[in-house]
Amino acid sequence: MANSAYTDVTPVKAVRQEVSKAARRGFAGIGEQGTAPGSAATVVAWNDANRDPASTMYLASRATRVSALSIGARAPCRFTHGRVHSVYRQACNLEADDGVLLTLLADELGNVPHGIRCALPEPADFRAWLHPAQMVAADGLSLKLPEAAIEIDLSAATRWQCEWGRYAIDVRAEATVGSLRTIRAILRDQPPAGGFAPLLLQHMGPRSPLDRAMRGRLTQALPALRRADSDLDSVAAGRALSLLAGLGPGLTPSGDDFIIGYLTALHSRRAHEPMLSEYLNGLMSPIMKFAHAANVVSRQYLLGALEGEVSEALVRVVARVAGADELGVQESAAHLVRAGHSSGADSLSGLLFGLCPAFLLEASAEARRSIRALP
Amino acid sequence: MATAFKVIPKEYRDSVSLMQLSALLAKLPGIDQASALMATGNNLALLTEAGFEVSAADASPADLLIAVRGEEAAVASAIDEAMKNLTRHADSGQQGSVAPKPRSMQMALAEVGAADIALISTPGEYAAAEALKALNLGLSVMLFSDNVSEPDELRLKRAADEKDLIVMGPDCGTAIINGLPLGFANVVRRGPIGVVGASGTGMQEVTVLIDRLGSGVSQAIGTGGRDLHSAIGGISMSKGLRDLAADPITRVIVLISKPPAADVAERILDAARRVGKPVVVNFLGADPRKISGGSVHGARTLEDAARAAVDIARGELPRQSYGNVPPSLVGLPPLGAGQRYIRGLYTGGTFCYEAALLLDERLADVYTNTPVYAEGQLQDVGRSHHHTLIDLGDDVFTRGRPHPMIDFRLRNERIVKEAEDAETAVILLDVVLGYGSNTDPAGELIPALQRAREIAAEQRRNLAFVGHVCGTEGDPQGLDLQISALSQAGMVLTQSNAQAVRLAASMVAGRAPGRD
Numbered sequence: 001m002a003n004s005a006y007t008d009v010t011p012v013k014a015v016r017q018e019v020s021k022a023a024r025r026g027f028a029g030i031g032e033q034g035t036a037p038g039s040a041a042t043v044v045a046w047n048d049a050n051r052d053p054a055s056t057m058y059l060a061s062r063a064t065r066v067s068a069l070s071i072g073a074r075a076p077c078r079f080t081h082g083r084v085h086s087v088y089r090q091a092c093n094l095e096a097d098d099g100v101l102l103t104l105l106a107d108e109l110g111n112v113p114h115g116i117r118c119a120l121p122e123p124a125d126f127r128a129w130l131h132p133a134q135m136v137a138a139d140g141l142s143l144k145l146p147e148a149a150i151e152i153d154l155s156a157a158t159r160w161q162c163e164w165g166r167y168a169i170d171v172r173a174e175a176t177v178g179s180l181r182t183i184r185a186i187l188r189d190q191p192p193a194g195g196f197a198p199l200l201l202q203h204m205g206p207r208s209p210l211d212r213a214m215r216g217r218l219t220q221a222l223p224a225l226r227r228a229d230s231d232l233d234s235v236a237a238g239r240a241l242s243l244l245a246g247l248g249p250g251l252t253p254s255g256d257d258f259i260i261g262y263l264t265a266l267h268s269r270r271a272h273e274p275m276l277s278e279y280l281n282g283l284m285s286p287i288m289k290f291a292h293a294a295n296v297v298s299r300q301y302l303l304g305a306l307e308g309e310v311s312e313a314l315v316r317v318v319a320r321v322a323g324a325d326e327l328g329v330q331e332s333a334a335h336l337v338r339a340g341h342s343s344g345a346d347s348l349s350g351l352l353f354g355l356c357p358a359f360l361l362e363a364s365a366e367a368r369r370s371i372r373a374l375p
Numbered sequence: 376m377a378t379a380f381k382v383i384p385k386e387y388r389d390s391v392s393l394m395q396l397s398a399l400l401a402k403l404p405g406i407d408q409a410s411a412l413m414a415t416g417n418n419l420a421l422l423t424e425a426g427f428e429v430s431a432a433d434a435s436p437a438d439l440l441i442a443v444r445g446e447e448a449a450v451a452s453a454i455d456e457a458m459k460n461l462t463r464h465a466d467s468g469q470q471g472s473v474a475p476k477p478r479s480m481q482m483a484l485a486e487v488g489a490a491d492i493a494l495i496s497t498p499g500e501y502a503a504a505e506a507l508k509a510l511n512l513g514l515s516v517m518l519f520s521d522n523v524s525e526p527d528e529l530r531l532k533r534a535a536d537e538k539d540l541i542v543m544g545p546d547c548g549t550a551i552i553n554g555l556p557l558g559f560a561n562v563v564r565r566g567p568i569g570v571v572g573a574s575g576t577g578m579q580e581v582t583v584l585i586d587r588l589g590s591g592v593s594q595a596i597g598t599g600g601r602d603l604h605s606a607i608g609g610i611s612m613s614k615g616l617r618d619l620a621a622d623p624i625t626r627v628i629v630l631i632s633k634p635p636a637a638d639v640a641e642r643i644l645d646a647a648r649r650v651g652k653p654v655v656v657n658f659l660g661a662d663p664r665k666i667s668g669g670s671v672h673g674a675r676t677l678e679d680a681a682r683a684a685v686d687i688a689r690g691e692l693p694r695q696s697y698g699n700v701p702p703s704l705v706g707l708p709p710l711g712a713g714q715r716y717i718r719g720l721y722t723g724g725t726f727c728y729e730a731a732l733l734l735d736e737r738l739a740d741v742y743t744n745t746p747v748y749a750e751g752q753l754q755d756v757g758r759s760h761h762h763t764l765i766d767l768g769d770d771v772f773t774r775g776r777p778h779p780m781i782d783f784r785l786r787n788e789r790i791v792k793e794a795e796d797a798e799t800a801v802i803l804l805d806v807v808l809g810y811g812s813n814t815d816p817a818g819e820l821i822p823a824l825q826r827a828r829e830i831a832a833e834q835r836r837n838l839a840f841v842g843h844v845c846g847t848e849g850d851p852q853g854l855d856l857q858i859s860a861l862s863q864a865g866m867v868l869t870q871s872n873a874q875a876v877r878l879a880a881s882m883v884a885g886r887a888p889g890r891d
Contacts, residue, residue: 085387086387086389088389089389093387108498108500122479123479124497124501132387189771190771192776193394193776194390194394208401208408208425209408209425209426210408210410210421210422210425212425213421213424213425214421216424217417217421217424243417244417245415245417246413246415246416246417246418246436247415247417247418247421248412248417248418248421249390249393249394249397249412250390250393250413251387251388251389251390251393251413252390253412253413253415253417253418255417293415293416293436294415294436295387295413295415295435295436295437296437297387298436341389341390341391341393341394342390343390
């Protein structure tokens with residue numbers, strides 16, 4: 001996705017058109033699958049005029065080759081040159097010179113819309129290979145990180161995209177209600193140590209004034225969001241969501257993860273509730289505002305969620321709920337809760353709220369009552 | 376109260392690191408609250424609502440904000456500590472690029488030379504593949520990882536057996552090999568007693584008591600908790616038994632496990648009778664009289680197993696039982712009439728299991744989250760009722776946070792919660808020292824004991840804290856220091872878990888229904 005499209009508040013439709021045009025033109029950087037010709041073994045000269053091409057050739061030719069397994073549909077197609085932004089065990093963010101973010105992911109983490117899933121060799125830990133500020137260059141065939149002596153071969157990667165049309169959730173269906181109960185139980189019984197889920201669902205009081213303040217925010221924002229959702233009032237929803245954006249712990253703050261889950265729920269409900277499309281369109285402006293006020297990592301996920309492009313782990317939960325696959329819901333929700341520190345649980349909370357606010361709010365009220373009732 | 380804060384531009388740490396940094400700062404002396412958050416507008420407002428005086432108008436959402444509140448003198452040094460911590464982690468990352476660590480087991484083996492064991496601690500889904508690589512390189516394996524499937528475990532153990540190697544694990548947290556503690560283990564003197572165990576804290580208790588009784592340990596070999604299931608058939612315990620039988624230093628062997636499958640127990644006991652050395656067996660929950668026979672001595676508790684092994688190593692006859700008489704109740708705090716129940720909050724799973732067995736022999740209505748018996752299963756682990764014993768190391772509690780032997784917050788919160796219950800009489804605790812455990816368990820625990828006591832006192836009640844310290848003088852935390860601090864804080868300490876449980880049971884005897 002071209003980053004320049006997000007420098008101002010641009011309607012999503014226009015962004016889509018721009019991508020389509022770029023796709024027709026062909027890409028200067030990472031190619032859509034099938035567009036990249038030639039052999040993956042080709043060593044391409046370094047793209048930086050200040051570097052000695054010969055030495056780069058040498059580095060590239062002895063680099064460890066890593067196979068990319070799949071590329072997300074929102075992976076930035078203009079990525080030609082940038083640097084390593086941040087490195088974690090199972091993920092590494094690369095920032096292009098124009099500020100757009102591309103995420104490398106360990107195989108087991110699953111896909112994200114702006115990511116490349118890799119079969120990382122031993123040790124399967126990005127921190128052992130990469131460090132912030134290392135240079136990265138891309139052509140249609142590979143990503144090269146000469147200082148880390150790594151070359152990521154893109155030639156065999158498949159394309160990954162959320163396929164929303166297949167996963168329509170009818171929130172009134174009996175099977176859906178059962179699935180939501182399962183999700184609530186997982187959030188209540190397997191919550192992470194931080195984030196929104198323990199504050200909303202656990203029968204234990206907030207541990208610190210910070211937690212108390214955060215719970216206060218939730219108590220203010222969520223009932224207002226529920227009313228806005230029910231009235232399809234996107235202006236009021238934007239106001240309620242503004243209390244959550246950027247709120248809480250984590251590199252992607254809990255509030256941003258919650259919003260991502262909430263938007264995912266709205267997308268999954270659209271097929272059965274056509275009126276929601278207008279509501280979603282109304283949310284574009286406030287969400288884009290939040291995204292531009294967020295850090296680059298949160299921004300990428302929020303903008304993706306606005307278009308219904310979210311992580312594979314979250315899509316899997318939606319697919320299982322839509323398919324009334326009770327066991328699948330349990331497995332996929334538990335898997336999502338384990339993702340990140342609290343990000344998975346926060347986005348799952350947002351999804352639950354977006355599918356049926358009562359499941360989260362009533363459980364939250366019950367948890368609060370039980371805290372008050374403690375001897 | 377003073378607030379200090381620091382904005383670190385464009386600092387992207389993962390969420391777990393941020394949580395750990397917040398927890399580290401919150402525990403510094405004089406610090407009341409600490410937080411490491413991304414400096415978004417809402418987080419700045421949140422900090423203000425929570426009482427932090429932070430004015431960071433220039434901060435951007437890409438910046439990391441560290442804020443601490445506490446005593447004037449403490450806040451500045453807490454910020455310094457945070458910066459040191461962040462720098463330290465950045466440095467360690469840099470070192471990796473200057474002098475790359477080995478990237479494969481082959482490279483590590485080439486570097487180390489004479490290694491014959493690989494310790495593997497990776498996410499479960501990769502652990503089996505790594506273990507197989509190690510076995511193919513001729514290395515025995517200590518598999519610290521959990522979430523390895525039972526078929527994979529069987530495959531690995533069969534492969535190891537064919538090569539005359541051993542797989543300790545999966546989920547093997549404790550071992551002492553050639554005097555070197557691996558994982559969660561204590562510093563014990565070397566000596567004539569070899570231990571093979573399917574239980575981590577069980578092995579810690581037995582090796583520690585052997586050391587305290589003046590004897591020593593040749594090897595302590597873990598097998599992983601599922602080794603004695605029918606599907607695995609005790610492959611690692613059998614191999615450990617054979618190895619200790621062949622080891623010239625080992626004169627007595629101790630086997631420890633929760634109840635094995637009947638067919639496996641029979642096979643292991645049969646092998647034990649034929650190894651040619653005395654073997655002490657503690658299969659928790661099994662009747663020791665049915666185990667004893669020939670050169671095999673059955674022990675009811677972990678303490679009994681350690682004492683019997685030491686007696687045998689000294690050429691004495693082991694006793695059938697060492698500790699059924701409750702210790703003296705003199706000097707313990709008087710309890711109110713309504714205080715009837717024991718609340719056990721354990722960090723060691725086997726301690727909890729043993730406690731449940733011993734209490735169930737003496738008292739009715741014992742509930743626990745450890746799988747001792749179906750009818751005593753606690754439905755809601757968040758709420759105690761009647762006599763309740765909680766294994767806080769259970770997956771339910773450890774997901775997303777360190778083990779309670781390292782991070783005391785969860786247990787401390789629960790201690791305070793139990794103190795608020797007017798029916799709580801005794802809070803039963805284990806304190807585990809050694810490598811891997813918290814560096815100052817007493818220091819972590821005492822504020823919670825004091826708070827619990829205050830809560831009880833406000834309601835004109837006393838509370839008894841009973842427990843034991845599983846550790847030795849050689850442990851990094853120092854046994855004497857820990858015992859002395861806990862005793863001064865009013866905790867009643869016994870020599871072993873079994874003694875602590877018996878003492879607790881005798882304190883509530885007559886207050887709640889007993890066993891017929």
